[in-house]
Amino acid sequence: MSHEIRIVTEAELRGAVGLDRALVDVIENAFRALASGRVVMPPILSMEIAEANGEVDVKTAYIPGFEGFAIKVSPGFFDNPARGLPSLNGLMILFSATTGLVQAVFLDNGYLTDLRTAAAGAVAARHLAPEAVETAGVIGTGAQARLQMQAAHLERRFARGLVWGRDAARAAACAAELSASLGVPVEAAADPARLVAESQLVITTTPARQPVLEAGWLHPGLHITAMGSDQAGKNEIDPAALAAADLYVCDRVSQCEALGELRAALAAGLWHRGTPPELGAVIAGSAPGRTDAEQVTICDLTGTGAQDTAIASHVRGLLGTAGTAVIA
Template sequence: MLVINQNEVAELLAMESCISVMESVLKALSAGQAVQSLRQVLPLQKSNLLGLMPGYLQHEEVAGAKIISVFPSNHGSGLPSHQGLVTLFDSSTGVLKAIVDGQKITAIRTAAVSAAATRYLAREDAEILALLGTGEQAKSHLEAMLRVRPIREIKVWSRKLAKAQDFQIEMSQKYDVQIIVAETVQAAVSAADIICTVTASTEPVLKGEWLKPGVHINAVGACRPNDRELDSETVQLAKLYVDRLESAQNESGDYLIPLNEGKITADHIVGEIGELISGTIEGRRSAADITLFKGLGLAIEDLAAANFIYHEAVRLHKGTEIAF
């Protein structure tokens, strides 16, 4: 069995590679070539939780699960909000092949899925990006968006101005792109071509009245039925795409709350990103369309990323071999 740590995951899973892996596995899922169960969630104290996410990639002959803790209460403590691991089994023999750090996989693959959605939904000339949030996902989404669109300006917002300023300094040293701190969400998004909501908020931070025609939104922060980052008007105005229909119908407050309010109907979801990538559903029709990708994070995404990392580790003689 190979144990692959966080630093090795970061080394082996480049963003560009991960975007390609995510596109392939989302197509496979929508085509019925990958199987997963809804995540099982065990509530803990202070709105924290422990999640179990199993999946099976038939074409790769691997199965496994991510076990992850989600601790929003860690924000400001210096500890990450998401921590865990991904197990990788040979589906033909049952042999445990690898245990892979899950925190870094989550950070990279979440942004890579948003990048895949952006590649197929955002306007080709999208150049202004708004980031709502300044944590690890904001950093990875910044990198991912730069991979798929000609971003020239980034506006970043955080509830704490100092965090946005720190983000601006750190990311300006890493990327040759203008980064501006916005004091309000409205100031961040009013001119944006792409908006990524990557907050830990349980209440709406983005309002539909602030959106300009043609904007594309990636909403990935909220992942429980009662939590949301978007107000109902935002969802109502947008053509809505999801990573998995079953997951959205059971786990997404951004979808379920406006649905229960009667602001949208069940057919408001156009379809899954995997269907869009394969060409079985339509995407943007005009430059004025507002498009929305709601990502919840899927077991098969973690499994596909871990499988890619495992093969890279074997090829490059990385990881630690342990008798098990």
């Protein structure tokens, strides 16, 4: 029996959905559900294509109460820039959670992933950053660095931004763009230690395999969101920093143990506090979040299929008549 499937391109999706507080609420709900224990979220399917310097990850999750579930495919092919193509691409497919029928194919080239990742940063800031953030800093200069600063600004109206990256020209360009989009002064920092020292909220958005943020730089009243590490081997935060912080929170413990900052801390023998809380438990109030403006908090984001199901379901409601209907 044939049924209608909506095919939606990246351009159409960009017209339908952007980074705003409504989306942050949607992603917050996904984390709350994840901590309830009722979400079904299998381990990430991951395949490496070494000959092409490529990899592909598949994520999914079923969230009870949601009409649909997403399957998200994220290829990363790191020789693409030399061909004039972006490294990251992919699509999301939305299925009915009642019948399994395909409802929509979002040919987003990673746009929805960028949004739901940024929105998770906003959720972390909402629940863990100090109430007063005068300066926010980002380590990293890519597309996600820009989005994470925009997301942080939705939750904490900081008056000044800082950017640091290994390439000073890229850092300057990122700072200039952020100044314009946020309407507050954003400067390139001379070094990452200085950036951390002057910020109350720091986001790391790098593919680093050696820490870019040292434990000795932690200071009272600092929140760090580390969102770059999504594979075993990546590591942005000095493993000693996790234990030194007052509170360390995972998006998903099982993923952070395998792919996140926690993996590096465990491997270094520097984590002895047992199972960390998840962001969803902090949101739900079943685990304590920040209890004091002077605390140091760290949130480790590896990216979850629950976010994909949440954003795909949200987008479907915003589409109107956008896209092409195919009878299949």
